Amino acid sequence: MSEPKPEGLGLDRAERNWMLVGLVVLLLFAGAVAIGALGTGFELPGMQMRVDPRTVASEGEFANPGLREIAPGVYEAYLVSRQFAFEPREISVPMGSTVTFYVTSVDVQHGLKIQDTNVNLQVVPGYVSTLTATFDEPGVYPFICSEFCGLGHAGMFGQVLVEGPG
Amino acid sequence: MTVAVAARAYQPTRAEKRFVGWHLVVAISALGLGSLFGPLQALEASGIDLYPYLQPLFKSYYQGLTLHGVLNALVWTTFFITGFITFTVIYGLRRSLSHPWLNRVGFLTMVVGLVATAVPILLDQASILYTFYPPLQASWAFYLGLALVVVGSWIEGWGIFLTLRAWTRENPGVRTPFISLAGAVTMALWQIATLGVAAEILTMLLPWSLGMIDGTDPGLARTYFWFTGHPLVYFWLLPAYISWYGMLPRQVGGKLFSDSLARLAFWLFLLLSVPVGFHHQFVDPNIPAGWKALHASLTYGVAFPSLMTAFTVIASLEHGARRRGGKGLFGWMRALPWGDPSVAAQLLAGILFIFGGIGGIANASYNVNLVLHNTTWVSGHFHLTVATAVTLSFMGITYWLVPYLSGKRLWGRRWALAQAWTWAIGMAVFSNAMHTLGLLGAPRRTPLGEAPYIPEEWGPRLAQVSIGGTILLVSLIIYLVVMLRTALGPKADPTEVPEVPVAESLRSPQLTPAWLDRWIPWLVGAGLLILIAYGPQLVSQIGGARLNAPGFSP
Numbered sequence: 030m031s032e033p034k035p036e037g038l039g040l041d042r043a044e045r046n047w048m049l050v051g052l053v054v055l056l057l058f059a060g061a062v063a064i065g066a067l068g069t070g071f072e073l074p075g076m077q078m079r080v081d082p083r084t085v086a087s088e089g090e091f092a093n094p095g096l097r098e099i100a101p102g103v104y105e106a107y108l109v110s111r112q113f114a115f116e117p118r119e120i121s122v123p124m125g126s127t128v129t130f131y132v133t134s135v136d137v138q139h140g141l142k143i144q145d146t147n148v149n150l151q152v153v154p155g156y157v158s159t160l161t162a163t164f165d166e167p168g169v170y171p172f173i174c175s176e177f178c179g180l181g182h183a184g185m186f187g188q189v190l191v192e193g194p195g
Numbered sequence: 196m197t198v199a200v201a202a203r204a205y206q207p208t209r210a211e212k213r214f215v216g217w218h219l220v221v222a223i224s225a226l227g228l229g230s231l232f233g234p235l236q237a238l239e240a241s242g243i244d245l246y247p248y249l250q251p252l253f254k255s256y257y258q259g260l261t262l263h264g265v266l267n268a269l270v271w272t273t274f275f276i277t278g279f280i281t282f283t284v285i286y287g288l289r290r291s292l293s294h295p296w297l298n299r300v301g302f303l304t305m306v307v308g309l310v311a312t313a314v315p316i317l318l319d320q321a322s323i324l325y326t327f328y329p330p331l332q333a334s335w336a337f338y339l340g341l342a343l344v345v346v347g348s349w350i351e352g353w354g355i356f357l358t359l360r361a362w363t364r365e366n367p368g369v370r371t372p373f374i375s376l377a378g379a380v381t382m383a384l385w386q387i388a389t390l391g392v393a394a395e396i397l398t399m400l401l402p403w404s405l406g407m408i409d410g411t412d413p414g415l416a417r418t419y420f421w422f423t424g425h426p427l428v429y430f431w432l433l434p435a436y437i438s439w440y441g442m443l444p445r446q447v448g449g450k451l452f453s454d455s456l457a458r459l460a461f462w463l464f465l466l467l468s469v470p471v472g473f474h475h476q477f478v479d480p481n482i483p484a485g486w487k488a489l490h491a492s493l494t495y496g497v498a499f500p501s502l503m504t505a506f507t508v509i510a511s512l513e514h515g516a517r518r519r520g521g522k523g524l525f526g527w528m529r530a531l532p533w534g535d536p537s538v539a540a541q542l543l544a545g546i547l548f549i550f551g552g553i554g555g556i557a558n559a560s561y562n563v564n565l566v567l568h569n570t571t572w573v574s575g576h577f578h579l580t581v582a583t584a585v586t587l588s589f590m591g592i593t594y595w596l597v598p599y600l601s602g603k604r605l606w607g608r609r610w611a612l613a614q615a616w617t618w619a620i621g622m623a624v625f626s627n628a629m630h631t632l633g634l635l636g637a638p639r640r641t642p643l644g645e646a647p648y649i650p651e652e653w654g655p656r657l658a659q660v661s662i663g664g665t666i667l668l669v670s671l672i673i674y675l676v677v678m679l680r681t682a683l684g685p686k687a688d689p690t691e692v693p694e695v696p697v698a699e700s701l702r703s704p705q706l707t708p709a710w711l712d713r714w715i716p717w718l719v720g721a722g723l724l725i726l727i728a729y730g731p732q733l734v735s736q737i738g739g740a741r742l743n744a745p746g747f748s749p
Contacts, residue, residue, distance in 0.1 A: 038455040039702055044506055051502035055495045058556065062491060065562045073477055073561065075484040082330075082744050112747065136747045137330045138413060140569045144636045149478055149568045153413050154330055154744040156480040171648045175569035175638040177324055179331065179749035180255060183646040 218278025237664020449515020572633025625663025
């Protein structure tokens with residue numbers, strides 16, 4: 030260890046090097062996230078519309094939850110969550126479909142996590158949460174409530190059926 | 196230099212020792228009761244549901260999970276920390292509290308708050324978990340009690356700040372001893388951090404549970420909660436860091452490697468802990484993506500002082516180990532006093548924290564978080580951090596602090612060693628399985644044993660959750676026995692009572708730059724960062740708040 034200057038930090042060389050490495054690593058992480066966000070079109074759920082949780086299930090799109098085809102292979106799915114079920118519990122789309130999920134709650138907070146996709150939403154009463162997924166592989170994709178919503182929470186789930194060709 | 200030498204001779208008064216001791220009594224009782232429920236959740240994961248046998252005392256899985264979270268994450272931590280920091284402040288300053296009545300009022304307020312919180316939980320009128328997200332609604336007493344615990348801890352903090360101010364006036368130009376400064380910084384961080392949850396309870400949850408307003412804005416409530424929720428984890432962690440930096444080096448026969456960097460780390464935590472809360476809300480529908488990105492980058496920033504800590508603490512340990520004859524690039528680790536349960540517990544806590552830290556970086560990562568949010572990965576993560584890095588370190592501290600305060604010998608050194616190892620092993624098994632299950636998509640806070648959507652291939656991992664929980668139960672029982680037999684044992688000869696391990700630093704703290712001993716610049720900096728990172732969003736979320744979500748019971 031070299032003789033420290035009074036009133037300086039008295040940094041050891043190894044200490045200084047370690048701090049530099051730490052800074053570089055964290056900047057690399059931040060860079061990777063920025064590239065992921067800007068370069069690959071990755072998105073997080075952002076701001077959507079507000080709704081009144083007391084009336085949302087009786088007017089507008091959520092009065093009639095379910096799947097809408099807005100173009101060939103492009104869908105919107107409106108899901109209402111309540112203690113302890115999603116409505117609808119099942120939606121079916123052909124393989125290769127792109128589905129934008131709009132989810133809200135009429136009572137407490139819920140979560141919507143669709144297995145094997147990037148759809149993972151906090152469902153907050155008074156707000157509409159949304160994300161888009163493309164289903165390239167046929168199969169059953171369970172969607173489960175991922176936020177504690179009450180005693181029946183463990184039984185709250187549904188599924189996306191992705192049908193193969195023919 | 197004189198400061199460090201003289202510090203060994205100082206003794207707090209009996210009343211002060213007893214005051215700190217009462218904090219530990221409440222803390223360890225809470226840990227004891229709360230931790231009993233952990234294994235119940237863990238066993239449920241593989242379908243062994245013991246809750247039916249607890250009827251009618253405990254009604255549901257969620258009542259148990261609420262007790263586990265509130266008692267362990269909120270009560271054990273807050274009471275241990277306020278007690279421990281009171282001790283490090285007066286012991287480091289070698290000065291009594293300037294307004295001891297203020298600290299006593301604070302402590303009593305916390306106890307009253309604890310009782311008010313505990314009653315509705317035990318009556319199953321607050322089984323809404325320790326995050327208490329509205330519109331799930333609990334009895335008003337639950338919210339009032341939580342608010343009182345927070346206010347009580349504020350009052351204890353004021354007693355500590357006034358003591359520090361009195362000492363500074365008596366000792367112009369002297370650097371504040373590290374363990375005292377670090378303790379006071381931790382309490383200051385807590386005062387800033389808890390403004391969020393105070394606003395949440397006082398402006399929404401309490402009037403709502405009393406029927407004075409019809410509804411809440413659950414989105415805004417989450418923003419308030421996580422304003423507190425992330426710095427909360429640093430409030431838990433920093434007292435462990437005080438021990439790792441300022442005490443553990445002494446326990447292994449070494450010195451604090453760098454007094455300057457230790458202080459810098461604490462100031463950086465004060466600066467950066469709060470403006471990062473949105474990284475808990477990456478998938479929330481009421482925050483624009485850009486603000487989430489800003490908080491994500493600041494979260495990487497707050498990882499930096501933890502990286503500094505890793506270096507300084509390990510360098511201090513190596514210094515001690517080499518003085519004890521340790522050799523080799525890594526071989527020196529064997530020369531550490533692993534036979535001392537206080538040391539072993541804290542070393543194991545530190546080792547597991549490496550994995551907790553790495554997992555934390557994953558949580559903070561804007562995109563990776565989408566895979567992890569609300570999965571068992573998160574619970575696995577905080578069992579490595581708060582339940583191991585923090586809790587096992589605190590247990591290690593009690594292995595010298597409880598004998599010191601009570602004037603007893605530690606009962607059962609080997610049992611205490613076994614406790615440290617079983618805690619670390621149990622937590623490693625449990626957390627590893629929880630992390631893996633999370634990556635597979637298992638939701639957290641869910642009785643997975645009864646969930647209908649669990650694929651069969653999760654079975655072995657769920658079994659590991661139960662095995663880990665069972666090992667932890669054994670470890671907990673050993674801990675409680677060691678603590679009880681120590682506290683109830685006969686008075687020991689003063690030479691057998693452990694000393695207070697206060698590490699000297701390699702160079703005199705008087706050479707530490709004065710800017711690392713000044714409060715105002717760091718407090719102003721912290722305020723400015725909060726204003727930048729939270730100000731605009733708070734204005735728009737509070738301005739646009741709609742209190743239209745009525746309450747529901749779980």
